[in-house]
Amino acid sequence: MNKMNSWNELKCIKSRHVKEIFCSVRSPGRRVVEFVVRLRNVPGAIAKVSKALADLNVNILSGFHTAPPEEETGSWSFFADLSESGIEPEELAEKLKELKEVLDVNFSKGDFNGIFIDDMHFPMTVMGERCAVFRVETIGKMFGSLMEKFGSGAAFILYIMGVGAGEAKIDSVTKRYGIGGVKALQAVLAERMAKGWGIPRLAEFNQEKLEALIEVEDLFECLPYMGRKIGPQSLFFKGYLEGAFKRLFNKEFEVKEVECIAKGDEKCKFVVSVRRT
Template sequence: MVDLRSWGIREIYFPDRKIVVTSVELESGINNIINILKSLSEHGINILSCILQAHPDRPLVQTTLFLDLTDADIVSEEVSSLLRATSYVKRIELLDLPLNHGEARLVVFTLEDIHYLFGMLRELGNGGLAIMYHMGFRAGKALAERILSYFKDSKRSLMYTLLYNESLGHGKFKLEEYIERAYCRIVARELSECLEVKSDKPNSQLFRGILAGCISKLWDEEVEVKETKCIAMGDPYCEFEVEIK
């Protein structure tokens, strides 16, 4: 019997398709988004999914695209060049590897649902906070184990982890500093776990656990993750520092 949990979506559902995921940051404006989609379509690229994250007071839009290049007249490397040639695309990351999105299906919770579930755990006190942290830790470690089968570079693996979580709508992430097996600093904007939460101390447990589990596996070392800034405390973004214990 085949263990489907070890297979990516491409092997299970699309064994012969060339599927890639790309994250694009571009200037706000509906015409810019339409032009990107039109340009991709003109090259025979099938757009499987387009996830947009925007804010009315911000000049840039974040979009995650799942693309099928099977019948395209360009290869994945040329997709990056095509989009970078426009004046309004500011950043692009493209990954060509087996995807784990939807190994069975994606389950969507509203932000209100998430806050309700997390609120119940917080009412349990330190025990509930520990549950949230260790849920994240195990999820982060499992994700890192899958990623390491494709990337041998720890930094690139971490950047993919951040992109993966970003594509799921968990927030917008940037690796600000990185010293291999020693230290890194990550900025998280609009972290879903902390949105619309008011607190006098750092609020993140789940994502902090995800980082701890992931990076401890990537570095093969026990690490400590501290949330040094948090939007729940009124900071403009959440910030995490990771060090070897």
């Protein structure tokens, strides 16, 4: 098989960083307020707001901003510590509204004994699609409970769930990006990292035989069992790969997990080949 450059290698990424989802901040005894600022989608808009906050001695904590290139407006959401500023959130909101780049300002003062939880955003979306977040540990317990109670039946169900999800993802990616074949596959794998599934890489691919080797670091499905099991643990993701290849190349495929972090390997490795009839 031919060795492949990964999507990330092609973009010359030199390091990766934790992507913390904006959810809450713990700061007992501080005046923390959550703000959502609607802005014009123009250069310097966030800088103007940031300067106004700095001039008032307001400390910006964690947050995020969205500004789709095709939209004329965007938003900046963040927790801010007003403890050293002496200003009330109502007054601060009015001052920010005076900036020509600012269209609207909303805020929330929710406080659970020093824990400030985002109560201004719902639903959660990723690339415009509705989503929900589960901890890796929770997923591990869910899958583990199924396996304990239903054994091989649960394994089959998880695998089939993965197949369906992989097929649906290819449909979504080909429609969104207008690409197919190995490029669509690389896009799907790149999205898995962006969504926190793991760090996948198309290590080898034979276009003629439609055979592939896919490596995944920190695969979410196997992380709860790292170093604790005697055999490979991936069921859902293995099915996901089968579904993706099946939809992309209109053939039946077989996927084998030949290495797994659950049994002490450095990463999970999957060999994909056309199913022999």
